[in-house]
Amino acid sequence: MKETKSVKLNAQQHENGHFSPFKFAKLLDPEASWDKDQLGDVLHWIRQAIALFCGLLCGVIPVVGGIWIFIFLAISTGIVYGYYAMILKIDEEEFGGHGAFLQEGLFASITLFLLAWILVYSLAHF
Numbered sequence: 001m002k003e004t005k006s007v008k009l010n011a012q013q014h015e016n017g018h019f020s021p022f023k024f025a026k027l028l029d030p031e032a033s034w035d036k037d038q039l040g041d042v043l044h045w046i047r048q049a050i051a052l053f054c055g056l057l058c059g060v061i062p063v064v065g066g067i068w069i070f071i072f073l074a075i076s077t078g079i080v081y082g083y084y085a086m087i088l089k090i091d092e093e094e095f096g097g098h099g100a101f102l103q104e105g106l107f108a109s110i111t112l113f114l115l116a117w118i119l120v121y122s123l124a125h126f
Contacts, residue, residue, distance in 0.1 A: 030087065030088055030089040032088075034088070034090065036095050039084070039088075039095065040100075040104045043083070043084065043101060043105060044105030045105070046083060047076055047080055047105040047108075048105060048108065048112055050076045050109065051072070051110070051112040051116070052112055052113075052116055054072050054075065054076070054113055054116075054117075055072075055112060055114065055115065055116025055120070056116050058113075058116075058117040058120075058121070059117045059118070059119065059120025059123075060120060060124060069113075069114070072113050073110070076106075077102055080101065
């Protein structure tokens, strides 16, 4: 009984236009259709999650030096490339080439990485 109520509630909310549910199964489905904005948003938030994780990790483990910024960039770019090229099997030429995908959220992720790294390092080791 509860299941039918929640299904009806979700259908009513979707019909009213209050929200559009995003299916997480689409994130791993190579057959799913993507528009440029949706895929850009997904790549942006994947990169932000990687930046936060790497920044926290670098802050907890007391690492110093600029080389870690380049290591983060390599890790982040590799994961984003692997996601859209190998998991989703997207033809990047339809969306503007590799450059459009690889720079999606790049500068914001560098900022978040540095912010998390400096903040955690300063709080934990000083």
